Structures are given as C-alpha cells and as structure tokens.
Amino acid sequence: MRIKDIIVTPIAISDPPLLNASGLHAPYAIRIITEIISDDGFSGVSEIPCDPTALKILDEVKKIKDQIEPYNFEGFREILRKRFGDKKEERGDQSWDTRSISHVESALEVAIFDLLGKKHKKRVCDLLGGAKREAVPFSGYLFFKYKGAGGELGFDIDENTKGWDKKRQEEALTPEQIVEQAKAMIDEFGFESLKLKAGILEPRLEVDSILALKREFGKNTPLRIDPNAIWSFETALKFGKEMEGVIEYLEDPVRGQEEMARLKKVVNIPFATNMCTTSFEDLNKSMELNSEDIILLDHHFWGGFTPALKMAEMASGLGRGISMHSNSHTGVSMAAMVHFGASIPHLASSLDTHYPWQKDDIIKGEKIKIENGSVKIPIGYGLGVELDKEKLAIAHKNYLKCGITKRNDEVEMQKINPSWKFSKVRY
Amino acid sequence: MRIKDIIVTPIAISDPPLLNASGLHAPYAIRIITEIISDDGFSGVSEIPCDPTALKILDEVKKIKDQIEPYNFEGFREILRKRFGDKKEERGDQSWDTRSISHVESALEVAIFDLLGKKHKKRVCDLLGGAKREAVPFSGYLFFKYKGAGGELGFDIDENTKGWDKKRQEEALTPEQIVEQAKAMIDEFGFESLKLKAGILEPRLEVDSILALKREFGKNTPLRIDPNAIWSFETALKFGKEMEGVIEYLEDPVRGQEEMARLKKVVNIPFATNMCTTSFEDLNKSMELNSEDIILLDHHFWGGFTPALKMAEMASGLGRGISMHSNSHTGVSMAAMVHFGASIPHLASSLDTHYPWQKDDIIKGEKIKIENGSVKIPIGYGLGVELDKEKLAIAHKNYLKCGITKRNDEVEMQKINPSWKFSKVRY
Numbered sequence: 001m002r003i004k005d006i007i008v009t010p011i012a013i014s015d016p017p018l019l020n021a022s023g024l025h026a027p028y029a030i031r032i033i034t035e036i037i038s039d040d041g042f043s044g045v046s047e048i049p050c051d052p053t054a055l056k057i058l059d060e061v062k063k064i065k066d067q068i069e070p071y072n073f074e075g076f077r078e079i080l081r082k083r084f085g086d087k088k089e090e091r092g093d094q095s096w097d098t099r100s101i102s103h104v105e106s107a108l109e110v111a112i113f114d115l116l117g118k119k120h121k122k123r124v125c126d127l128l129g130g131a132k133r134e135a136v137p138f139s140g141y142l143f144f145k146y147k148g149a150g151g152e153l154g155f156d157i158d159e160n161t162k163g164w165d166k167k168r169q170e171e172a173l174t175p176e177q178i179v180e181q182a183k184a185m186i187d188e189f190g191f192e193s194l195k196l197k198a199g200i201l202e203p204r205l206e207v208d209s210i211l212a213l214k215r216e217f218g219k220n221t222p223l224r225i226d227p228n229a230i231w232s233f234e235t236a237l238k239f240g241k242e243m244e245g246v247i248e249y250l251e252d253p254v255r256g257q258e259e260m261a262r263l264k265k266v267v268n269i270p271f272a273t274n275m276c277t278t279s280f281e282d283l284n285k286s287m288e289l290n291s292e293d294i295i296l297l298d299h300h301f302w303g304g305f306t307p308a309l310k311m312a313e314m315a316s317g318l319g320r321g322i323s324m325h326s327n328s329h330t331g332v333s334m335a336a337m338v339h340f341g342a343s344i345p346h347l348a349s350s351l352d353t354h355y356p357w358q359k360d361d362i363i364k365g366e367k368i369k370i371e372n373g374s375v376k377i378p379i380g381y382g383l384g385v386e387l388d389k390e391k392l393a394i395a396h397k398n399y400l401k402c403g404i405t406k407r408n409d410e411v412e413m414q415k416i417n418p419s420w421k422f423s424k425v426r427y
Numbered sequence: 428m429r430i431k432d433i434i435v436t437p438i439a440i441s442d443p444p445l446l447n448a449s450g451l452h453a454p455y456a457i458r459i460i461t462e463i464i465s466d467d468g469f470s471g472v473s474e475i476p477c478d479p480t481a482l483k484i485l486d487e488v489k490k491i492k493d494q495i496e497p498y499n500f501e502g503f504r505e506i507l508r509k510r511f512g513d514k515k516e517e518r519g520d521q522s523w524d525t526r527s528i529s530h531v532e533s534a535l536e537v538a539i540f541d542l543l544g545k546k547h548k549k550r551v552c553d554l555l556g557g558a559k560r561e562a563v564p565f566s567g568y569l570f571f572k573y574k575g576a577g578g579e580l581g582f583d584i585d586e587n588t589k590g591w592d593k594k595r596q597e598e599a600l601t602p603e604q605i606v607e608q609a610k611a612m613i614d615e616f617g618f619e620s621l622k623l624k625a626g627i628l629e630p631r632l633e634v635d636s637i638l639a640l641k642r643e644f645g646k647n648t649p650l651r652i653d654p655n656a657i658w659s660f661e662t663a664l665k666f667g668k669e670m671e672g673v674i675e676y677l678e679d680p681v682r683g684q685e686e687m688a689r690l691k692k693v694v695n696i697p698f699a700t701n702m703c704t705t706s707f708e709d710l711n712k713s714m715e716l717n718s719e720d721i722i723l724l725d726h727h728f729w730g731g732f733t734p735a736l737k738m739a740e741m742a743s744g745l746g747r748g749i750s751m752h753s754n755s756h757t758g759v760s761m762a763a764m765v766h767f768g769a770s771i772p773h774l775a776s777s778l779d780t781h782y783p784w785q786k787d788d789i790i791k792g793e794k795i796k797i798e799n800g801s802v803k804i805p806i807g808y809g810l811g812v813e814l815d816k817e818k819l820a821i822a823h824k825n826y827l828k829c830g831i832t833k834r835n836d837e838v839e840m841q842k843i844n845p846s847w848k849f850s851k852v853r854y
Contacts (some may be wrong), residue, residue: 001715032523044801073741120745127744129556129772263601283498287428309740314500317554318547345556368484 001119003065005037007041008058010050011395012361012402014151014166015328018143019119020232021199022094022422023409027150028402029328032103033362033392034058036111038070045387048107050399051406053100057084058107070112073306077105087339091278093255093424095199096327096407097230097301110336110383111303119380122385124336128309128343135374137343137350139224140191141326141357142181142213144201146416147171149359151398152179165189168357175205175212182213191373192221193248193350199227202272203427208256214246222248222349222392229255229275230426234264240267248349249294252276261289272296274325280311287318294321294348299340300333301325312344321348328354330395331363335383338368338375362395364388428546430492430605432464435485437477438822439829440787442755443595445570448626448655449521450836454577455829456755460531460789460819461485463538465497471542472814474759475534475727476832477826480527484511485534497539500733504532518705520851522626522655523754523834524728529706536731536811537763544809551763551810555736555770562801563768564777566651566754567618568784569608569640571628573843574598576786577827578825591615595784602632602639609640612783620646620675620777620798626654630854632664641673649675649776656682656702657853660690667694674778676721679703682851688716699723701752707738714745721748721775726767727760728752737747739771748775755781757822758790762810765795765802789822791815 012028017396019025030050033328037043048054048148061068062084068076080101089099097103099258113124125131149169157166166182171177182194194213198206210225217223228235229252238251240263243250257276264271272294277286286292295315302308312322322344324337334355341351350373361367364386368375378384410422430773439455446452457477464470474480487510488495495503507528516526516627524530540551552558554567576596584593594611598604599749609621621640637652644650652670654663656679664681667690670677676697681690684703691698699721704713705728713719722742729735739749749771751764768778777800788794795802837849 001711071714071745072707073737074707088562113563116745122744122746127741129740129744280499280501281496284428284496286499305738306741310500310737312734313556314554314735317549317556318498318543319549 001070002039003036003068003070004039006058006062006065007035007037008055008062009033009396010055010399011362011392012151012399012404013328013330013358013395014149016150016357017146017148018197018357019145019200020095020143020197020409021230021426023413023420024146024416025150025328025409026404026407027410028404029329029358030399030404030407032058032107032109033332033387034111035316035387036108036115038115038119039118042115042119044111044113044118044330044382046107046110046114046336047330048103049096049327049407051098051100054103057100057104060084061104061108068108070116073109073173076108077303080105088281091275097278097298099301102301102303105303106300109306110299113305114382121381123377123381124339125342126378128305128339131342131377132345133342133347135376136338137374138191138353138370139193139195139350140182140185140189141352141354142178142194142196143172143357144178144197145172151360152265163373164356173201175209178209179212179216182217183347186396189356189370189373193223194221195224195226195352198225199230199426203227203231203235203239210243210247222225224249224251224272226251228252230423232425232427233259235427236263237266240269244268250283251296255287257282257289257291260291264290270294272323274298283315292320294323296323296325298325299336300327305340308340309343316346323347323349324351326352326354328358330358331361331368331385331422332383334375334384335378336367338377339383342377360395362388362391428497429466430463430495430497431466433485433489434462434464435482435489436460436819436823437482437826438789438819439578439826439831440755440757440785440822441576441849443577443784444571444573444575445624445784446627447624447836448657448853450840451573451843452577452755452832452836453834453839455825455831456785457826457831457834458757459485459534460759460814461534461538461543462814463535465542465546467546469542469546471538471540471545471809472759473534473537473541473763474757475530476523476754476834478525478527481530484527484531485556488510488535489533495535500536503535504730505599507532514808515708518702524705524725528730529730530732533727536733537726540732541809542785546809550808551766552769552804552806555732555766558769558804560769560774562803563765564801565618565624565780565797566620566777567609567616567800568779568781569610569612569621569623570599570784571604571605571624572599575616578787591783602627605636606639606643609644616783616797616800619651620800621648622651622779625652626657626853630654630658630662630666634669635675638836651676651678651699653678655679657850659854660686662854663690664693667696671695678723678820684709684712684716687718691717691719693752697721697748699750701725708851710742719747721750723750723752723779725752726763727754727821732767735767736770743773750774750776751778753779753781755785757785757811758788758795759810761795761802762805762812765804766810769804787822789815789818806843
C-alpha cells in the first residue's frame with residue numbers, strides 16, 4: 001500500500017468570543033483537515049491547528065508523498081525532520097502551541113492511523129495497545145466571554161432559544177454568570193467536573209468564580225482553574241493558598257518550570273501543565289525541579305498519538321498524572337482525543353474539550369455526543385468518524401471568507417479594547 | 428539529573444555447543460554489559476550482544492554522555508543517529524541480528540529505564556504502561572547439540588550430576604535425544620511449550636524430532652520449529668504440510684518476506700519471524716504480502732523497550748501475534764525480557780529464552796527462577812536485578828581470555844568439520 005494522495009483543507013469553524021490570557025477568540029477558529037488516500041482505496045483523516053507554516057510544510061509533504069510508508073511511523077518523522085530541519089521548535093508564550101512540525105507529524109500520523117484502522121477493520125484505540133476504557137470522561141470547560149456565539153452563529157437569542165444553545169451566546173463576566181454557564185453546560189452534557197479558563201480578568205474575580213462554583217456544585221464536582229501562566233508568583237501564591245482544598249488542580253498558575261516548582265513547594269494543590277512540560281526534552285528538568293503533578297498531553301502538539309502515548313506510559317510510571325489539553329476543534333479532533341484518551345493507561349482526571357462551544361462540524365451525521373460528561377469510543381473502524389464533504393466545503397469557504405490565517409487573540413481583543421496588549425505576566 | 432558515567436564491560440559466559448543454521452555456538456557467548464551512573468548516585472544496567480562495532484559506538488557514546496538527558500528517550504536516539512550516520516543498517520543473513528546502532532540504542536534505553544525505575548522506586552514494566560501480567564510464560568528451547576556444556580563448564584558428567592545439569596551437557600543429535608532433552612528441561616523448569624531450533628541437520632530428522640515430541644507430550648504442549656530460513660521453498664512446503672495440525676507455529680521456514688508469503692498461502696500453520704520483519708521499515712511490505720502471523724520482537728534488536736513496545740501495540744492491533752525472540756544471555760537480559768514481556772498488551776505465545784543453557788550469570792544471588800515455565804516479574808525497582816561485581820569481573824576476564832570478539836558460528840563449526848560452510852539456503 002502506498003499513499004496516493006494527501007488532501008489538505010484549511011477550514012474555519014464558528015467560535016464564540018471566549019476570553020483567555022492571550023486575548024479574545026476570533027469569530028472563527030481555524031483548523032487544517034488532512035485526508036490521506038491510499039492506492040488501494042482507503043482514506044484517513046486528521047485535524048490540527050491551522051497556521052501558514054503548517055500549511056506550507058504540508059504542501060511540501062504532498063510532493064514527497066511517495067516516500068511515506070503508511071506502516072512505518074518512524075520513517076515519516078525522519079523524512080520530515082530531514083527536510084524541514086531539526087532545529088528545536090519553540091512552543092511559544094501564548095496559551096496555544098506553535099510547533100508546526102510537531103503539528104504536521106500529528107496530522108500525518110493520525111490520518112494514517114485512521115486509514116490503517118479502516119483498512120484493517122480496527123479501531124484506532126486498538127492500534128494503540130487497546131482501549132483501557134470504553135467511554136472517556138471530559139470536563140465542562142467554562143469561559144469568561146462576551147456576548148455572541150461567533151461566526152455566522154452570532155444570531156439574536158429569542159424565546160425559542162433555550163438551554164445551552166442560549167447560554168453559549170450570552171455574556172459571562174461575573175461569578176454569577178459563570179455559575180449559570182456551568183449549570184447550562186452540565187444540564188446539556190452531564191459533566192461531572194468543571195474547568196475555568198482564567199488569566200484574563202482580575203484574579204480576584206476569577207477566583208471568586210471558582211468559589212461560587214464550589215458553593216453551587218459542592219464537593220462532588222472537581223474544579224480546575226487555568227490562568228495560562230499569566231499570574232505573577234505573588235498573585236499565584238495568594239490565590240493558590242486560597243484555593244487549597246477547593247480545587248482538583250491548578251493549571252499553569254505561573255510561567256516556566258522553575259516558577260512552577262517554586263510555587264509548588266508552598267501551595268498545596270496539584271499543579272497541571274500544558275505550557276511548561278510539553279515535550280520529552282522538557283522532562284529532565286520537570287523531574288529535577290518537580291514542576292507539576294499532571295501533564296496535559298495533546299496528540300496535536302506532541303507529534304501524534306504514539307509519542308504522546310509513550311509519554312503517557314512513561315510519565316505516569318514516573319508518578320506524573322496524565323490527562324489531556326484541548327483547543328477549539330471539530331468532531332475529527334474529538335474522535336482522535338477519545339481514542340487517545342481511551343488508550344492512556346492511567347487517567348488522572350477528565351479531559352479538556354472546547355467541543356460544546358463549537359456548533360459547526362465537518363463530520364457526517366450529528367455532532368459527537370457527550371453524555372454524562374463522557375464520550376463513548378465512536379462506533380466504526382479507524383477514528384469512527386467520516387468527513388461530510390459538503391460541510392467541509394462550507395468550512396473551507398468560511399476559511400477563505402473570514403480572512404484569518406493565523407490565530408491572534410490579541411488583535412481580536414484590540415477590536416474591542418484598542419490599547420490591550422498581551423503580556424507574559426499580567427497580574 | 429545528568430549521566431555521570433557509562434561503564435561498558437564486554438563479557439563472555441559459557442555456552443554449550445548448540446547447533447543452528449549458522450553453525451555451532453562457541454564455548455562462550457559474548458555480551459556487553461552497560462552500566463549508566465547518574466550524578467545523584469543511581470545506576471542502571473543493560474545487556475546486548477557483543478561485537479566490535481557496538482563496543483566502538485559505546486566508546487564514542489561515553490565521550491558525549493553529557494548530551495544524554497535520561498528522561499529524553501528521543502533525544503539520545505537523535506544524537507546516536509546524527510553521530511553514527513543514519514544509513515540503514517542491515518539485519519544480516521545469520522540467525523542473529525547485526526544492527527549495532529539498534530543494539531546500542533537498546534543498551535542505553537534499558538539501562539536508563541533501570542536507573543529511572545531505581546530512582547523513582549518503580550518497576551521497569553510500570554514505566555512501560557504497566558504490567559499486563561505478573562508472570563511471563565517462556566517455552567523450553569531445545570537444541571541439537573554436541574556433548575559439552577561450554578566454556579569452563581565442560582566438565583565430565585559423573586554419578587553426582589543429575590537432571591538438567593546432566594542433560595544440558597549431553598549430546599542431542601537424534602529425535603530420541605531431543606525428547607530426553609525436553610523431558611529434563613520440563614522437569615527442571617516446568618515449561619508448557621517447546622521450541623526446537625532446527626536448520627542444521629537433515630530436515631527429515633529435524634521434523635521427525637518434532638513428531639517424536641508430539642507423540643511424547645501430546646496435544647497440550649504447543650510445539651514450534653525454527654529452521655532460521657535455511658530451507659528451500661520445496662523443503663519447507665513438504666515438511667510444512669507434514670506439520671499442519673502438529674505445531675503451534677513455524678518460524679522462518681524460508682528466507683525473506685516474499686518467500687514467507689508465498690509459502691504461507693499453501694501451508695496451513697501460523698508463521699512466526701524474527702528474520703523477515705524486524706523493523707518498522709519492514710512492516711509495509713509485511714502487511715502488503717502477509718508474510719507472517721507472529722512477529723517475535725526483541726528489545727535488543729528494535730532499539731530498546733519503547734520502539735519494540737510501540738510495535739507490539741500497533742502490530743497486534745493490526746492482527747499480528749506478538750511474542751519474543753532470544754539469544755544466549757545472562758540474568759540482566761532475562762529481567763529485561765520479563766519486564767518487556769509483562770508490558771506487551773496481547774501475548775500470542777510464550778517467549779523464547781536460552782537462559783536454561785547458560786550456567787554462568789552476573790547478577791547478585793541465584794539465577795532468575797523459571798517455575799511452571801514462567802518467570803515472575805523480579806521483585807524490586809527498575810529491572811529488579813543487581814550486578815554482582817565479582818561475577819562480572821570473572822565474566823570480563825573470560826571475555827579477554829576466550830579471544831572471541833565477534834560471534835561466528837561457522838568458524839566454530841569448522842573446528843569440527845573443516846569443510847562446513849554457512850549457506851543462505853541449505854536444504
């Protein structure tokens with residue numbers, strides 16, 4: 001079997017005006033959909049974040065598709081590194097990861113796994129050592145936000161709009177509104193844990209929102225807060241101490257492994273990260289300093305399923321908890337996350353997902369169902385999802401129309417507050 | 428944590444005059460013991476086959492030990508490939524694997540896993556995603572052989588020598604002697620499956636030995652035969668058909684994926700290999716041709732635990748059975764094989780081991796116990812074994828004394844039969 005074709009489609013999906021340490025989500029989240037077609041008629045699909053560098057690399061990969069052997073996962077990595085240099089890519093300072101080569105590795109590996117699964121009538125999780133669980137738990141991901149649902153979906157709410165459909169369009173800038181958001185999200189999806197994206201408003205207000213959630217949902221709903229490393233040590237210390245015994249984990253309260261480790265010594269809450277320990281290269285210092293308790297893996301950022309799984313196996317063996325990070329995504333990434341989540345030997349906590357915030361999708365049929373806060377492994381071979389070519393065409397048209405080619409939450413924020421600037425340490 | 432020291436010790440352990448497709452085992456099997464010492468006082472150990480190329484590479488590795496980050500498994504592989512070229516190494520035509528860079532990768536990775544396990548108080552299998560079984564089944568590995576026990580152990584048998592100790596020194600060149608060998612081995616170790624190394628004597632005699640084993644041990648003892656690809660297609664077809672319904676699997680009856688696949692179409696026995704599908708590069712063609720049913724992994728040859736485990740996870744997902752290959756080895760490799768065997772998600776059959784044939788060892792205390800044909804995961808952290816420095820010194824002295832620097836079973840055979848030549852296809 002050889003690769004006959006690689007089809008790369010940048011898409012845009014509506015995304016609500018969610019606030020985060022980097023600013024404001026644009027009305028569209030942009031993603032790259034990669035389809036790999038084999039010469040014996042099978043195909044596989046994957047999704048990664050979209051940016052011009054990743055698109056350019058994928059364009060080059062198309063030219064050397066004959067060199068890629070679908071079963072030889074190490075092979076294509078070597079080809080990529082050789083062709084696009086093996087200089088260390090930097091994750092960057094933003095909430096999201098900007099290592100394009102790793103993203104492209106993921107695009108290729110996930111699509112190939114999907115293809116192999118479809119060809120050999122196996123689920124992707126069964127190519128990753130077998131499912132450790134048949135349903136994967138997710139947390140309800142709460143955001144401070146402005147009014148609106150993003151993209152074409154920013155319609156007015158009327159008396160017929162109810163529940164989560166209504167709530168996801170509403171403003172949420174106070175503890176009370178966050179509690180209401182959480183209620184609507186739990187009603188709709190049954191989440192049994194909640195995560196609050198922080199790092200944008202005054203820490204006092206953000207932490208008050210956590211305390212309000214605690215009062216509302218009590219002891220049985222684990223809570224997390226993620227200021228995306230925007231707090232100073234002093235701020236993180238003050239509010240960290242305040243949240244001891246209140247939250248399940250504190251995610252990236254401060255920037256860098258040294259600061260995380262220093263804070264961890266004095267704040268008695270598990271620390272999670274998707275910012276300071278994000279590759280095998282970081283693990284040495286992580287273990288030396290003890291910079292976090294939980295590593296939030298992401299197959300999009302770690303070069304695909306197999307490097308991320310290796311990290312899951314090894315790091316959980318070394319005593320790190322393992323769970324998963326998310327960005328705004330469609331059902332393709334959702335399916336991939338569920339297969340990966342099912343394959344992790346020991347899961348420390350429920351996974352993150354932005355999926356409830358995205359109404360658009362590109363998969364056939366309904367959106368993937370979140371029930372009782374969990375997603376069952378999709379039925380079917382490979383990832384268990386199929387691209388809906390009509391929806392994909394619309395999402396691609398939206399990409400061309402929206403004019404966004406690179407995520408920049410600062411620019412988006414400046415449309416509302418022209419003097420707003422991203423800062424590595426804000427509070 | 429950094430690597431403070433890498434100690435490389437070539438050793439020789441007594442090895443009986445076992446016959447195989449490549450000729451005759453020398454009186455000593457040579458191995459490399461690698462110890463890695465960290466700057467915080469921990470150490471780890473590994474074992475690989477010994478040859479001058481691997482020793483030379485390890486010597487170079489010592490010089491760049493500061494570049495190796497113990498938790499960054501991808502990192503040291505990159506360093507090795509960069510420094511020692513990334514040309515494709517060939518497995519070679521012999522029964523054993525000659526890819527020195529892969530062996531060195533294994534030497535480093537296994538020693539580092541042992542070190543990390545000892546430091547973090549974890550078992551190696553727990554760093555590999557967790558034990559899927561607490562005891563790992565092995566098969567009794569039968570050999571045609573000349574009289575003698577190899578090395579210093581070639582003492583005369585007297586009335587006090589009994590059981591396996593006696594039998595391992597005796598000649599075995601007939602079906603009857605093979606049955607006696609099997610009985611002694613089962614009495615001592617409780618093996619519940621048997622493998623016969625073939626490819627040296629007349630196929631008729633070798634297959635008669637399998638039939639004799641079948642008569643003796645009946646239906647409940649799975650039998651395997653391994654002619655190490657030395658049979659012609661016609662010979663393999665004839666004897667393959669004869670062994671249908673008799674054996675559990677036929678290992679490398681013919682040479683190369685094409686011939687294996689061609690034979691597999693007409694012989695109704697599962698085929699196993701450690702010769703035709705031995706790397707990720709080989710998997711494409713393996714799947715295309717359907718060259719085998721069972722892949723016999725070997726962490727020594729696949730670059731260490733993690734690449735071999737990835738193959739185990741993926742290939743068993745794709746429908747290949749997974750088990751493990753062996754060469755003459757000490758308790759260090761035995762411990763590593765048990766941890767690896769415990770980590771394989773789905774084990775198709777019991778693992779191979781030469782361990783009963785080697786009386787010498789270099790680990791503290793007794794040799795690792797094989798009971799009821801299985802080996803329990805050693806108690807303790809890391810690999811759960813410790814080097815006995817006195818025994819190691821003796822084994823190193825034996826290496827220097829024996830003068831063997833590279834395995835060559837042809838030369839050894841020629842000492843008995845000067846006109847004997849290795850042939851890629853003998854019968």
